Amino acid sequence: MSTSILPGPLRLGPISVDIPVVLAPMAGVTNAAFRQLCAEQGAGLYVCEMITSRGIVERDPTSLSMLRFAPNEQFRSVQLYGIDPDTIGRAVAILCEEHGVDHVDLNFGCPVPKVTRKGGGAALPWKDRLLGQILTAAVGAAAPFGVPVTMKTRKGIDDDHLTYLDAGRIAADTGTAAIALHGRTAVQHYSGEADWDSIAELKASVSDIPVLGNGDIWEAADAIRMVEQTGCDGVVVGRGCLGRPWLFRDLAAAFSGEDVLELPTLGEVAAVMRRHAELLAEISGEERGCIEFRKHIAWYLKGFAAGSTVRKQLGMVSSFADLDDLLGELDPTEPYPVGELGTPRGRQGTPKKVTVPYGWLDSREVLEPLDPLAEDGTSGG
Numbered sequence: 001m002s003t004s005i006l007p008g009p010l011r012l013g014p015i016s017v018d019i020p021v022v023l024a025p026m027a028g029v030t031n032a033a034f035r036q037l038c039a040e041q042g043a044g045l046y047v048c049e050m051i052t053s054r055g056i057v058e059r060d061p062t063s064l065s066m067l068r069f070a071p072n073e074q075f076r077s078v079q080l081y082g083i084d085p086d087t088i089g090r091a092v093a094i095l096c097e098e099h100g101v102d103h104v105d106l107n108f109g110c111p112v113p114k115v116t117r118k119g120g121g122a123a124l125p126w127k128d129r130l131l132g133q134i135l136t137a138a139v140g141a142a143a144p145f146g147v148p149v150t151m152k153t154r155k156g157i158d159d160d161h162l163t164y165l166d167a168g169r170i171a172a173d174t175g176t177a178a179i180a181l182h183g184r185t186a187v188q189h190y191s192g193e194a195d196w197d198s199i200a201e202l203k204a205s206v207s208d209i210p211v212l213g214n215g216d217i218w219e220a221a222d223a224i225r226m227v228e229q230t231g232c233d234g235v236v237v238g239r240g241c242l243g244r245p246w247l248f249r250d251l252a253a254a255f256s257g258e259d260v261l262e263l264p265t266l267g268e269v270a271a272v273m274r275r276h277a278e279l280l281a282e283i284s285g286e287e288r289g290c291i292e293f294r295k296h297i298a299w300y301l302k303g304f305a306a307g308s309t310v311r312k313q314l315g316m317v318s319s320f321a322d323l324d325d326l327l328g329e330l331d332p333t334e335p336y337p338v339g340e341l342g343t344p345r346g347r348q349g350t351p352k353k354v355t356v357p358y359g360w361l362d363s364r365e366v367l368e369p370l371d372p373l374a375e376d377g378t379s380g381g
Contacts, residue, residue, distance in 0.1 A: 005227070005228065006224070006227060006255055006257065007020045007227060007232075007233050007234060007255075008020075010022070010045065010178075010210065010212075010233065010234045011210070012045075012103060012148040012150060012177040012178055012210070013146065013147075013148035013177050014146050014148070015045075015075055015102060015103055015148055017043065017044060017045045017074075017075070018043040018252075019042065019043040019044055019251065019252045019255045019256070020212075020233060020234025020235065020255060021042075021043070021044040021045070021223070021234060021235055021236075021237060021248065021251045021252070021255065022044060022045045022046075022047060022180070022212060022234065022235070022236045022237070023035065023038055023044060023045070023046040023047055023236075023237060023238075023241070023248075024047065024152075024214065024236050024237060024238035025047050025048060025049050025050050025079045025105075025107070026049070026238060026239070026242075027049055027050065028049070028295065029049075029242070029295075029296075030046070030047070030048060030049050031048075031049060031066075031068070031280075031283070032048070032068040032069055032070045032073075032279075032283060033070070033276065033279035033280040033282070033283055033289075034245070034276070034279075035048065035069075035070050035073060036070030036071070036072055036073070036279055037245045037272070037275060037276050037279055038241065038245045038248045039070060039072045039073055039074075039248075040072060040245075040275075041245050041246050041247075041248040041249040041252075042248035042249045042250075042251060042252030042253075043074075043248075043252050044248055044251070044252070045075060045077055045103065046070075046073055046077060047077040047078070047079050047103075047105055048066060048067070048068075048069070048077060048078050048079065049066055049079070050079045050080070050081050050107050050110070051063050051066050051067070051078060051079065051080060051081070052080075052081050052082060053080050053081065053082030053084070053087045053088045053090075053091035053092075054082065054084075054087055054091070056080070056090075056091040056094050056095060057087055057090050057091050057094065067095075067099050067101075068283065070279075075102040075103050076099070076100060076101045076102045076103070077101070077102065077103040077104075077105065078095055078099075078101050078103070078104055078105070079104075079105040079106070079107050079152075080092070080095075080104060080105070080106055080107065080138075081106075081107045081110065081115070081120060081121065082106075082120070082134070083118065083119050083120045083124060083130075083134075083370050084134075084370070085130075085133040085134045085136070085137035086137065088106070088134055088137055088138050088141075089137035089138060089140065089141040090141070092104055092137075092138045092141040092142050092147075092149070093141040093142075096141070096142055096144075096145035096147045097145065101147060102147060103147060103148055103149075103150070104138065104142055104147060104148075104149045104150070105149075105150045105151065105152060105180075106134065106135070106138060106149065106150070106151045106152070107121060107151075107152055108121065108122065108124050108125050108131065108151055108152065108153040108154075108167070109121060109122050109152045109153045109154045109180075109182050110122060111154070111186040111187075111188075111189050111352075111354065113354075113355045116157075116186060116354050116355055116356055117355040117356065117357065118357065118370070118371045119356065119357050119360065119370050119371070121186075122153070122154045122156075122157060122185075122186035122354070123157060123186065123354065123356045123357075123360065125153055125156070125163035125164075125166070125167045126156070126157060126161055126163055126356075126360065126361065126364060127364055127365065127366050128163070128166050128167075128170060128364050129364070129365060129366070130366050131167060131170055132170045132173070132174055135149070135151065135170060135171060135174040135175075135176050136174045136175075139174055139175045139176060143175075148177035148178075149175075149176055149177060150176060150177050150178040150179065150180065151167070151171055151176055151178075151179050151180070152179075152180040152181075152182070152214070152236070153167050153179065153180070153181060153182070154181070154182045154184055154185055154186055155181070155182075155183060155184060155185045155195065155198050156185050156186070157185060157186050157187065157354050157356070157361070158185050158186070158187040158354065159185060159187075161361060162185075164181055164198060164202055165201070165202060165205055167179065168181075168202050168205055168206040168211070169205070169206070171206070171209060172206055172208040172209050176209060177209060177210075178209050178210040178211070178212060178233070179202070179206065179209060179210075179211055179212070180211075180212035180213075180214050180236045181198065181199050181202050181211065181212070181213060181214060182194065182214040182215050182236075183195040183196055183197075183198045183199050183213070183214070183215040183216075184215060186354045187351050187352065187353070187354050188351050189349050189350075189351065189352050190239070190346070190347060190348050190349055191348050191349050191350050191351050192351070193216060194214075194215025194216040195215075196213065196215070196216075196226055196229055196230050197230075199211065199213040199214075199215075199226070199230040199232055200229065200230035200231060200232075203230055203231045203232050203233075204231070210233035210234060211232050211233055212232060212233060212234045212235060212236050213226045213227075213230055213232040213234075213235050213236065214235065214236035214237075214238065216240075216344075217235055217236075217237050217238075217240050218240045218341070218342050218343065218344065218345065219240070219247070219250070219341055219342055220247065220250035220251050220253065220254035220260050221254070222240075222342070223235045223237070223251055223254060223255070224254050224255075235251075237251070238346075239344070239345045239346035240345060242296075242299040242345045242346050243296060243298075243299025243300040243301075243302060243345065244299070244300075244345070245272065245276075246264060246272065249261065263335070263336035263338070263341075264336055265332060265333060265334060265335060265336065266304055266306070266330050266331055266332060266333070266334035266335075266336075267330070267331075267332025267333065267334075268332075269300055269301075269304075269336075270327040270330050270332065272300070273293075273296070273297075273300050273323075273327060274323065274324070274327060276293060276296060277289055277290055277293040277320070277323055278320075280292045280293050281320075286319060286320060287318050287319065290317050290318050290319060290320070290322075290323060291317075291318055293317070293323075294314070294315050294316070294317065297311065297314045297315055298311070298315075299345060299346075301314075302337075302340055302345070303336075303337030303339060303340035304330075304334060304337055305331070305334060306330055310326055310329050310330065313326050314326050314327075357370075357371070
């Protein structure tokens with residue numbers, strides 16, 4: 001394979017990321033500790049968990065607490081969710097002026113019911129004029145600070161209500177710095193396979209701004225294959241890095257045309273687990289950090305022969321002493337389970353009906369006022 005076909009640095013206005021790789025926000029996962037752990041492995045743009053624009057405007061403590069950045073994050077990147085152009089514009093201005101944010105990403109891809117039932121997330125691009133108004137407001141608010149605004153979306157609500165090509169045109173027309181496409185509809189959630197052909201189609205139709213591909217990148221080779229098949233300018237990685245932050249090391253090597261390093265042994269994985277717990281403890285203290293770490297254990301040990309007793313005890317760990325004792329029971333020489341390579345991580349689920357406001361699909365215009373509680377400032381996203 002010739003490395004000449006691979007994209008160079010990802011350029012978003014004044015931002016230039018050495019490796020065209022973006023970490024997708026995942027609720028409860030991509031906090032500052034996990035982003036620091038990933039950044040220690042390789043270059044990329046690491047986006048924080050999704051935050052509501054209203055939460056920023058109203059100075060909600062939960063929302064503001066999520067604006068914590070790791071010392072090794074080259075760029076402070078925030079993903080916002082919202083449905084009101086004015087509120088989003090005000091939130092972007094606050095992020096840039098008061099929090100020194102370097103990049104704002106707008107989420108138009110979330111498929112969860114509590115978001116779509118109020119017209120947000122993956123439901124919003126169906127209202128194409130509203131989408132343009134939101135992007136215009138965000139780009140305008142960020143412009144005085146030289147901060148690029150990007151957006152992430154899905155193919156559409158379902159196969160009868162596709163929006164990604166319109167979204168690409170609107171993004172380019174409004175001065176959005178890039179658009180990322182998850183090759184699934186909202187109905188699919190995370191089931192089935194991502195449609196990479198849709199990413200290629202979007203790339204072919206949008207020439208003014210970078211197009212990033214998202215969906216089913218489980219290994220570095222998948223990212224390279226996506227670029228080769230679609231011509232996209234970079235990739236967005238989500239569930240593939242769960243319990244595998246070294247994926248960013250592999251991605252950095254692959255995009256640099258270098259050989260990917262050998263897979264870690266269980267002992268090396270255990271060392272990463274300990275580091276992850278330490279970073280969480282730096283944010284919230286040892287006990288709370290260990291409790292927060294519990295959710296990651298099954299991902300880290302997926303496919304390894306670690307016994308059910310050790311796994312169960314690790315799922316109740318609350319101190320470094322207990323964690324060290326339990327990690328010490330693992331066989332440090334056990335090789336990485338190669339059978340797990342290229343397989344999905346995290347929940348896949350099944351297709352689900354998408355709940356949208358009454359009459360939402362009848363017109364692409366907003367015919368009724370949107371629910372003001374759609375941007376509940378107490379949720380933190």
